[in-house]
Amino acid sequence: MTGSKVQELVIISGKGGTGKTSLTASFAVLADFPVLADCDVDAADLHLILAPTIRERHDFRSGNEAIIRPAECIMCGKCFDLCRFDAVMPGGEGEAYTIDPVACEGCGVCVRFCPAGAIDFPEALCGEWMISETRCGPMVHARLGVAAENSGKLVSTVRSEARRLAEENQHGLVIVDGPPGIGCPVIASLTGTSQALVVTEPTVSGEHDLERVLKLTRHFGIPTAICVNKWDLNPAMTERIESLALRSGASIAGRIRYDNAVTSAQMLGKAVVETEAPSAADIRLVWTSLGLQKEEKEKS
Amino acid sequence: MKVAFTTSGKTLDAPMDPRFGRAAGYIIYDMDNETFETVDNQQVLNSAHGAGIQAAEAIVRLGANCVVTGNCGPNAHRALSSAGIQIYKTQAETVAEALEAFRAGALTPLNSANVEGHWS
Amino acid sequence: MIIAVASGKGGTGKTTVSVNLARTVGRGIQLLDCDVEEPNAHLFLRGSESGSDIISIPIPEVDESLCDACGECGRFCRYHAIVSFGTSPLVFPEMCHSCGGCALVCPRGAIHETGRRIGVVETRESDGVTLVQGRLDIGVAMAPPLIRAVKARMKNNGTTVILDAPPGTSCPVIATLRGSDFVLLVTEPTPFGLHDLQLAVDMVRELAIPFGVVVNRMGVGDDRVHQFCRVQEIPILLELPDDRRIAEAYSRGELVVDALPEYSSHFATLLWNIKEFRNAGGNAP
Numbered sequence: 001m002t003g004s005k006v007q008e009l010v011i012i013s014g015k016g017g018t019g020k021t022s023l024t025a026s027f028a029v030l031a032d033f034p035v036l037a038d039c040d041v042d043a044a045d046l047h048l049i050l051a052p053t054i055r056e057r058h059d060f061r062s063g064n065e066a067i068i069r070p071a072e073c074i075m076c077g078k079c080f081d082l083c084r085f086d087a088v089m090p091g092g093e094g095e096a097y098t099i100d101p102v103a104c105e106g107c108g109v110c111v112r113f114c115p116a117g118a119i120d121f122p123e124a125l126c127g128e129w130m131i132s133e134t135r136c137g138p139m140v141h142a143r144l145g146v147a148a149e150n151s152g153k154l155v156s157t158v159r160s161e162a163r164r165l166a167e168e169n170q171h172g173l174v175i176v177d178g179p180p181g182i183g184c185p186v187i188a189s190l191t192g193t194s195q196a197l198v199v200t201e202p203t204v205s206g207e208h209d210l211e212r213v214l215k216l217t218r219h220f221g222i223p224t225a226i227c228v229n230k231w232d233l234n235p236a237m238t239e240r241i242e243s244l245a246l247r248s249g250a251s252i253a254g255r256i257r258y259d260n261a262v263t264s265a266q267m268l269g270k271a272v273v274e275t276e277a278p279s280a281a282d283i284r285l286v287w288t289s290l291g292l293q294k295e296e297k298e299k300s
Numbered sequence: 301m302k303v304a305f306t307t308s309g310k311t312l313d314a315p316m317d318p319r320f321g322r323a324a325g326y327i328i329y330d331m332d333n334e335t336f337e338t339v340d341n342q343q344v345l346n347s348a349h350g351a352g353i354q355a356a357e358a359i360v361r362l363g364a365n366c367v368v369t370g371n372c373g374p375n376a377h378r379a380l381s382s383a384g385i386q387i388y389k390t391q392a393e394t395v396a397e398a399l400e401a402f403r404a405g406a407l408t409p410l411n412s413a414n415v416e417g418h419w420s
Numbered sequence: 421m422i423i424a425v426a427s428g429k430g431g432t433g434k435t436t437v438s439v440n441l442a443r444t445v446g447r448g449i450q451l452l453d454c455d456v457e458e459p460n461a462h463l464f465l466r467g468s469e470s471g472s473d474i475i476s477i478p479i480p481e482v483d484e485s486l487c488d489a490c491g492e493c494g495r496f497c498r499y500h501a502i503v504s505f506g507t508s509p510l511v512f513p514e515m516c517h518s519c520g521g522c523a524l525v526c527p528r529g530a531i532h533e534t535g536r537r538i539g540v541v542e543t544r545e546s547d548g549v550t551l552v553q554g555r556l557d558i559g560v561a562m563a564p565p566l567i568r569a570v571k572a573r574m575k576n577n578g579t580t581v582i583l584d585a586p587p588g589t590s591c592p593v594i595a596t597l598r599g600s601d602f603v604l605l606v607t608e609p610t611p612f613g614l615h616d617l618q619l620a621v622d623m624v625r626e627l628a629i630p631f632g633v634v635v636n637r638m639g640v641g642d643d644r645v646h647q648f649c650r651v652q653e654i655p656i657l658l659e660l661p662d663d664r665r666i667a668e669a670y671s672r673g674e675l676v677v678d679a680l681p682e683y684s685s686h687f688a689t690l691l692w693n694i695k696e697f698r699n700a701g702g703n704a705p
Contacts, residue, residue, distance in 0.1 A: 015458055016587040017431010021612065042590040043428045043619060045612045063498065084519055102594055102626065107519030108498055144590055146619075146626045151590040152561065160322070180430040180587055181457035184561035192415065204673035205435065209458040215558040233664075234671040263640050266611050350500030350515055360505050375512055383505035 006166040007292055008174045010039075010193045014213030015206055016180035018199045019229040022262055023283065024177040025049040025271040028136040030287045034173040036134065037162035038141035039155045039189045041127070046177045049271055052132030052139045060142065060157065062150040063106040065124040070096035072118035079110035079119065105149060126150050129158055131165070138165050152184030159189065173293055182216045190217065196224045197253060197290065198245075202237035210241060214248040224250040227286050230258040254286035301331045303402060304364035305395045310338045312396040318370030320387075321352035327395050328362050352376030359385065368398050374413035389414065422574075422581045423694060424600040426624075428616025430587035432606045433636035433660070437690075438584040439464040440676050444687040447548035448579045454596040455586040456539060456554035456566045463673045467546030475554070475569045476535030479516045480523055484508045486530035493522035493531060514561060539566045541573060550575075564595035571599075580691075589623040597624070602694055602702075603631040604657065609641035614648060621654065630702030632657040632694065653703065657693040658686060 009027070013020045024046055028036050038046040066087075068079070073096035080088040080097060087103035088110065099110070099119075111119045126149065129142035140162040142154050162174045176193075179185040190196060196217050200206045210226065217224040226245045231238040242252050261277030273280045306323035307314045317323040321344070329336040339362060344354045352372075356379035359367060366386045380387055388407040392398035401407050425438045439461050442451040453461040480493070480502055487508050494504035501516035502509050513536050523531040539556040554570040556563055563586070574581055585596040597603060603624050607617040617633070624631045632655040635645055640662040649656050660666065660683075669679035677684045697703075 013430075015431065015460075017429060042588040043430070043616045045429070045615055048611050048615055082520070082524070103598070105517055105519065106498055107517060107521055108496065109519050109521040109524065112496070112521070112525065146589070146622045149591050181563075181592075182558065183457050183556065183563045183592065185590075186457075187559075187561055201671075203671035204463045205458075205460040205670075208460060208463060212458060212558060219559045233667055237671060260640070263610055267641060269611075350512075353500040353503055353512065353515075357503060357505075378512075379503060379505070379510060382507060382510050384507075 005172070006163060006174060007172060008163070008176065008193045008195065009290065009292060010176040010178050010189050010196045011199060012178035012186060012189065012196060012213060013180055013199045014182065014209035015200065018201045018206065019256070019262070020199050021045045021049070021177050022266065022272060023199055023229070023286075024175060026273040026280070026283045027175055027287055028134070029271045029273050030284065031136070031173055031175060032293050033171055034137045034175050035162045035166045035171045036137060036139040037158050037174055037176045038139065039158050039176050039185070040179045041142045041144045041151050041154045041158065041185065042179070044141055044143065046139070047141060049266065049269060050134040050136060050139060051269060052130075052134045052141065054130045054132045056131040058129050059125055060127045060129055060154050061123045062126050062153045063124050064108065064121045065101055065104050065106055066099050066108070066110050067120045067122065068097055068099055069118045069120060070098075072116050073097055074116045074118070076115060078113055078115060082109050082113055084109075124149075127154060129154065129161065131161065137171065138169075140165065152188040155179070155185045155188040182212055186216070190222060191220055193222055195290070195292070196222045198224060198226045198250070199229055200226055200241060201230050202228055202234040202241060204237070207237065207241050207244065211244060211248075214245065214250055218249065225253040225290060226250050227253045227256060229256045231255040233258050253289045254282060256282040256286065301366070302362070302364045303329045303331060303366045303368060303399075304359050304362065305329065305398055306367070306369040307395050309395075312336070312394070312399065314395050316370065316390065316392055316395060316398055320367065320369045320372045321355045321376045323355070323369070326359070326362070328364055329399060350375070353379050356380045356383065368402055368407060371415040372410055372413055373415050377410070377413040421602065421695075421698070422583065422600045423602045423604060424583040424585055424597045425604045425606060426585035426593055426597060426620060427587055427606040428589055428618070428620035429607065429612055432608050432613065433634070434587070434606050435460045435464070435584055436636070436666075436670060436676065437604065437606055437634055437658070438582050440683075440687050441690060442549045442582055443547075443675050443677055444684060445580055445691060449548070450550045450552065450575060450579060450581045451584065452570050452574060452581065453551065453553035453584045454567045454570055454592075455584055456556045456563050456570065457586060457592070459553040459555055461551055461584050462544065462553055464675050465546040465549055465551050467544045467549075467551065469542060469544045471543040473541050474537055475539055475541055475566055476537045477518045477565045478520065478533035479513045479518065479536045480511055480531045481534040482509050482511070483530045483532065486528045488528060490527060492525050492527060496521050496525045517562075518565065538562070541566070541569050543573070563592040567592060567595040571596075589619050593623070594627070597627055597629060600629055602698060603629050604634055604694070605631055606634045606636055607645055608637045609635055609643065609645045611641070611644070613641065614644045617645060618648070621652065630698060632697055634658040634660070634690070636660045637662040655693070655697055655703070657697065658690040660686065
């Protein structure tokens with residue numbers, strides 16, 4: 001059976017703003033010819049460091065949206081009564097009802113039960129995904145439409161396209177920049193992966209959110225490592241967090257110090273490891289500790 | 301009796317695809333007539349949602365009685381089982397090898413999902 | 421007035437602004453923590469818990485004695501949450517959006533709805549601030565139904581309500597912001613901050629709600645965010661400096677206005693600025 005030998009590293013955080021994307025960019029530089037996947041589809045930032053040249057664009061269509069044809073609306077209000085998502089808005093006196101596309105979840109109930117058959121149900125264009133080239137390797141990324149639904153589905157698409165590219169072109173590793181939180185986009189980034197890395201920070205919020213995200217990775221049985229970013233902001237909290245991680249069955253990949261040079265690198269459009277920033281040494285240690293692509297390195 | 305093999309190709313020499321829900325396609329082998337048809341799974345792959353369930357629906361529509369694959373996630377397994385379709389696990393490299401193993405009764409039945417779903 | 425605090429980028433300081441603004445307004449204010457995946461406000465506004473409710477969403481359950489396996493439910497469902505293979509239908513609860521459609525289309529009336537637990541809503545009182553938060557169960561994919569349950573507990577008694585939104589621009593944030601009177605977008609003056617602010621601005625304009633910006637960690641980057649706001653005529657209603665003491669207080673779970681009282685006036689001014697801006701007509705189309 002031609003099983004896949006492609007490794008995958010998914011970088012998540014629970015709490016937002018801990019430094020996932022900065023770290024992903026540095027790992028992209030340190031890795032040996034990886035495929036990058038930016039799965040933080042509603043606030044994608046990896047491209048600001050990796051400067052991709054877009055080679056392919058694809059529409060992302062998912063689900064449907066209901067649209068009332070005003071001339072045929074008989075203003076009976078049946079759609080309003082049935083809609084569970086508060087998406088139907090009555091018109092003014094003698095005016096047709098309308099559907100708020102932001103609230104509509106594309107369930108089709110109003111379409112089915114409109115007595116006048118006055119509701120169209122086209123497929124929804126929710127955004128687009130792109131395949132690009134960067135100085136580190138190919139990158140799959142996406143843009144979700146404003147206020148669009150189905151971010152989890154777009155994440156799945158980005159991830160599976162990255163895997164396909166890796167298999168077709170013999171890349172050994174896919175690095176995924178994941179979204180914050182624990183909901184559907186994160187679940188779509190994580191399921192079936194071989195290694196997760198949680199980037200956290202030494203704060204009560206970081207600790208609280210780490211506990212929840214570790215429960216999630218345990219729920220899916222995913223081997224998980226953590227690293228505390230800006231660790232010297234609160235060394236006592238760093239130790240508490242590392243103990244929490246170990247008790248949860250996660251491993252410690254390292255610590256990264258608080259470093260103003262991280263923002264300077266970002267402003268220059270460089271990954272931290274492409275500069276002389278003091279924290280670059282910490283990042284290299286974390287990468288080494290993850291032990292990915294060891295086999296490839298031994299071969300070459 | 302019809303047996304569905306998950307594959308990325310169109311002939312019996314084609315490699316087996318280890319995934320069920322996200323397989324590139326299927327070869328449906330008719331054991332009584334010794335003929336087969338190839339089916340593309342592109343629509344399921346494009347949908348990026350509920351792939352396991354949709355793939356199971358496709359297999360049912362095609363009239364297959366068994367599925368031979370490498371990995372099957374929980375949603376697909378539940379759906380196939382409810383439709384009375386037996387799932388077998390194989391590590392054979394090609395469809396032809398898997399078919400021989402199936403004929404010889406050498407394949408292990410998969411009585412529950414053996415991989416996590418992808419929530420897609 | 422309902423004020424939502426959001427941002428495109430995570431970690432910019434939404435919760436910092438929400439909890440410190442709530443403490444500054446003080447008695448009678450309601451703070452609704454709508455970041456149900458990772459609720460943090462309670463770490464800063466400690467108090468006694470006064471209520472906890474389990475929240476469930478309706479999912480279909482099939483009465484097999486009435487079902488004739490016609491398959492209509494499976495054909496209707498857009499989410500592959502109910503499928504029929506010629507036998508009694510299978511339900512996949514985690515896919516279900518609770519639209520109620522399958523129960524409506526079933527010709528035999530064989531489908532009724534039962535509850536599936538998705539999380540809890542907890543209420544606590546902290547020195548006159550009423551804090552309502554949602555906590556999504558681990559492994560549950562969809563946040564919006566729980567966010568709606570949190571917002572349903574809002575009391576419409578004329579007091580100010582603050583909604584602490586999750587990061588990003590997709591459906592959980594939309595569910596939080598809908599129906600708000602004003603949105604504060606919190607950002608930082610860096611490339612990531614500006615990029616995600618632009619996405620958030622597009623989102624809020626789509627929702628047609630008046631909004632303003634809070635720039636946190638002033639000095640850590642450059643003036644690109646200020647330039648953007650100037651060109652777009654977006655008011656900057658508060659600036660907080662890149663003060664390591666603020667970061668340290670935050671890391672300990674302390675309110676900025678308690679640890680560093682010199683910042684109280686910042687948040688009082690923020691509230692005043694919001695009211696003034698709204699009274700002057702705001703910027704929603």
